[in-house]
Amino acid sequence: MAAPCPPPPPDPQFVLRGTQSAVHALHFCEGAQAQGRPLLFSGSQSGLVHVWSLQTRRAVTTLDGHGGQCVTWLQTLPQGHQLLSQGRDLKLCLWDLAEGRNAVVDSVCLESVGFCRSSILAGGQPRWTLAVPGKGSDEVQILEMPSKTSVCALKPKADAKLGMPMCLQLWQADCSPRPLLLAGYEDGSVALWDVSEQKVCSRIACHEEPGL
Structure with missing residues (x-):
């Protein structure tokens, strides 16, 4: 018996136009920068970030x-007025958007030309943690921000052959x-790392193609 067809997607409430090129990253914000009015950040193939x-x-x-x-990744910090953007120019930018400003106040140079998007762990404190693809093809670099201090590099064992993150x-x-x-x-598996111990707690093969 054939599997039932999935229902069609719902009709959009509205459509935002004007990026002039394909959109590769999206991020919603309801923090301080939005001031009670939700914002949407979109990153385009042309390198621009539109704030909607x-x-x-x-x-x-x-x-x-x-x-x-x-632009491949966008993320606001908990304060709401700072935005992170990652691009294929191997740069991660920190933007100050408070009071109408739109300036890059800091940046991190990336060492991987892959498509892996970064991630942050921030709990409203001045210091926060950033994970970025590392210099080695299978490596993840953990940084303490905003000092950019290297915490560790997470690298699977050589015989694991997981490929790029x-x-x-x-x-x-x-x-x-x-x-x-x-x-x-890249091999389709997902690994759970203990960052403090720099070791893999568990790993499972989820997909036949690279996980995104």
């Missing part, structure tokens, strides 16, 4: 910090202060 008001359905401003290279997610369980990292790899 979901109330007026128009672009509030456009950020240009990646030299025309595709394709997606990252830092998180922390409610019952433990130890940071954890979920990493999806």
Whole structure:
């Protein structure tokens, strides 16, 4: 018996137009920067970040910090007025958007030309943790921010043959202060890392293709 067809997607409430190139990253924000009015950040293939008001359905401003290279990841910090953008120019930019500003106040140079998106672990404190693809093809670099201090490099054992990291997610369980990292790899497996111990807690083969 054939599997039932999935239901069609719902009709959109509205459509935002004007990026002039394909969109590769999206991020919603309801923090301080939004001031009670939800915002949507979109990163385009042309290297621009558009900040959209979901109330007026128009672009509030456009950020240009990646030299025309595709923007692949966007994330706001808990304070709401700072934005991280990652691009194919091997640069991760920290933007100050408070009080109408749109300036890059800091940046991190990346050493991987892959498509892996970074991840943060921030609990509203001045210091926060950043996971980025590392210099080695199968390596993940953990940094303490904003000092950019290297915490460790997470590298699977040589015989694991997981390939490049394709997606990252830092998180922390409610019952433990130890940071954890979920990493999806090129071989389709997902590994759970204990960042403090720099070791894999568990790994499961989930997909026949690279995990995204």
